[in-house]
Amino acid sequence: MHAWPRAVLPLALVVCAVSGSRPDAQAPATTALLDRYLAGNFESVIVGVAARHDYDALVKDLEHSGAEWVDAGPADERARRELAAATFALESARAAAETGDWKWVQQVHLNAPGTVHLPGIPAQSSEAADAIWWKAPPKLVEWGCALLRRHADPTPSERVWQLAAVATVERAGDFEFLVGSPWEARGNPKDEFEHLKHVIARFPEEPRFALAQAVAIEDHTWREGFRRPRSFVASPGDALNALDHMSKDDAIGAEASLRLGYLRLRLNRVDDALTLFAHVQTATRDRYLIYLAHYFRGQALERKNELADAERAYRLALDTVPRAQSATMALAALLVRSNHQIEAASLVDASLTTPLAVDPWREYEAADNRFWPTLIKRLHTDITQDVSGGQR
């Protein structure tokens, strides 16, 4: 059997993926979708895009004609058209990330042992750093970002858009898109987006973008291969430093403290973690953070075998986000141990009633994605307003 060199096959796959993604002949043109999106038909346009499922073609269309569509409008509509196009790309990216790949990271083994050498290629073996291939979702985000960055001065709407972009990327959980590859060498480093680098250059005073960097660094502490026990933490030093640095900030200190506390808990520094969780409760009224502070506090207290206090902590978590499953299960387990099966069953049954409560633990690494509904609503509002601020 003829074996392909490993370096060739990935290239072939990429070519296939690109050539196989042509727009459906019946599908509306992307510029027509942008017109409808600009007119306020946000949901129906994105549902249509998701149904088409051809995000690679969408990327190409936007790259080809997106900026042209923006510039085709009257001068006093440019800003609004720009925001509409960028937000359309962002919402499409979220839809694409639901089911499609976010990126490929391919090992590059040139003539590695076991491969058949092609005629004319010297028989030598070498190994290069992994190559990164961005797929449609991050490309859509970056296209929107580049469109908004055409102007020297960032606008309040761009700030909202960039916050929404961070929410989208954090939902996908890809730290590399945000901060590049400080930990893994890439064979094609010029292809890194390092999204936060240029966002922070435009909004140097925005603390949430600084926090997004720290979250990206924290994200790396979870990475490793299969079969990782709960106690696993990968190289936490950078994350500890980054979060510690931000823990006193008025705007993001509570969240930085929470994440720092959880990292310390994962490192079994229980008392340090408890101090930080206590601070969170007094420093924010963000239910997501307060829930997690109580929930993690319960876990820390369980480790200290202070079960009555752990039970109280889980109850406070459920006061904050009723029926959330993580604290429900943790509390129910404690209750069963203390022979309160009836209450445990009642809590579990309640946590399974629909609609399920959004559980902050399940969304922990999605971080700012909790703000997405607010942010996209605001972007939609900005798109439907004209330059003078009046409703269209």
Next chain:
Amino acid sequence: MTGRRALVLIVLVTVAFVSAGGRAQTPTPQPVFRSTTDLVTIDVAVRSGGNPVGGLGAKDFILLDNGVRQTVEVVELEAVPVDITVLVDATEDDAGSVNDLVNQASKIAALARPTDRVRVMHVSNYVSDLVPLQRAATMPPVPALIGTGIPSAHDGLAAALLRRVDPDRRHLIIAMTNGIDAISALDAATVRELARRSTATLYIEQVDIALGPTPPDRPPLYLGSRERREIDRCAVASLCTETRPFWRPYDDEQFDVLKEAAQATGGDLYLPGVFINRNASAVFEKAFQDYRRSYLLRFTPQGVTREGWHDVTVTIPAYPEVEIKARRGYAVDASARPPGTPPAPPPPPNPVVGAATRPARAGVVFSLDEIAEAYGAGNYADADAALEGHPRLADLFRDLERSGSPWPGNPHREAAFVLELAHAGLHSQSRPVRDAAVQLLDRERKLLRDPLGLAPDPYERYWFWAAIMVLDAANLQGAGLSFVDSALARFPDEPRFVLARAFLSDQRRAFDTLSTTGPSLALVQNVAELYDKAIAHESTANEARLRKARLLHRAGFEVDSLALLDATYDDPQDLGLTYLRHLFRGQTLDGLGRHADATAEYRSAMALVPGAQSARVGLMAGLLRQGDRGSAEALAEGIQTAPADAMDPWWGYWLGDFRFYPDAIVRLREER
């Protein structure tokens, strides 16, 4: 070895604690259990050579509860209806096999008897009921699933084990999972602990895994489809990492612990290949057949302490060589009252409730928890009464800061509560308490801020306004102005904040003697300019003109003052402001020597608020000037005999917007 001795008995024991009245549907030949006390039930399945054995009676079993032998009665389980929970673990990990899992769930449901009930639970990032518990006979088809998210298998298993079960039914769980967990709150050891204490019988069909390449000297390595997929992709396309989604806090597998969990309930965990037909429905069919042909032991515990954990052992002495697997015990719910015991006394009433209608109790120092509880229950007047004159308000403030919000799920309620705490503190005679109250407000201001900085939030705006009102009323212009600065930074166009800045600057020199020259002229000009900014807003223009006119009148600019007053109007929505308009016109006209016109204005003011003294005094002075001493004396007498609760809008003039506070706090309390 006799035939009977050759029996291999596998005893499935499930223990349920039920209260009196929970009774199984006992078949006729079996003893009918009648009890008025606690009743414990235990499932026992007896098998020989893989086949269930019938015909055993109560005398064959010895059951020890905490070492004490109990008298048991036996019911065949065939007659007892069963609740069947099918748990389907369908995530990104096993996206390729989800349809098969759903088919298996449907087949399991089809095997149930008409009297049985079935539910299908789905495990992904979350655990949910795909099909709620219902009679098998009328159950709709199991809906299709898409494998998304990462698995919370442990939480799913625990949730299934902990479900509430009717005391006259048994609970059988068949879980289809690969056993790999990525995000659960609970670990496998906790699932095992819960299983030991559960009344359910758990079978785990370990789907989605297959033997991976394992060296001969190592134990078999089972890989999930996610792992196999990634290994395949890595070999074929060098894609050796996930392509989406990326966050996976653990990748935790403890198959042995899950097997122990299942066995602790009398069930088991089946790996692929153990049975010829390893489908979950085949596992279930076999288990269900055995289960239905097992026995139910019932007993009323005697000679043992009721509360807590009970160790249980079941033996069959007539067959000493049989293998018996039994649940290790059961727990009595600590909240279940023993039969015949009186209900627990209700908790003592909150002492704060009723504080508003009862005389203050000397020596009673209400705690933050008590006040917050009353407040949370809507007893606002009682909470306010408890705060009024509270001797340790600063302690309450500290307690609140230390403990965090009493209503973590409702930041708005906390914000309103803080306002009322601060209002009480700002009335204190103690400077440190007043300072602490200001700090409390300032802290809340930061907490209330939208974390994204996306203005405007109507609640925040309204809260700021109410906070400025209480600072106005406390005569703390420095703190008030600082708050106004913060408010205007968040809401630059809010007219009331613009007016508040002018008013607080004016109030700062309320007791100064102003003049048309010297340093006070600069002050008057500065404050007048601030009022002009409020005059530019339609909603505050009338009040701002009135206040600016009053400032100019104080400084002696009577003509300018009157010109401004001429531009004001009677506001039917604000009686107090209208009163002040006429009062100030009277005073300014007096200043211009137009006493007759001034008298008319005072009379207009008195007509609006008959009991108000300020207009009465102005009128009295005017009458005296005009020589009408008799009328002036009559007015003076009226002042002396005025009721103590007579209101005068002038008294509130230097309280700024505080006249809006009663309405504002009601609105803030009601916002959720």
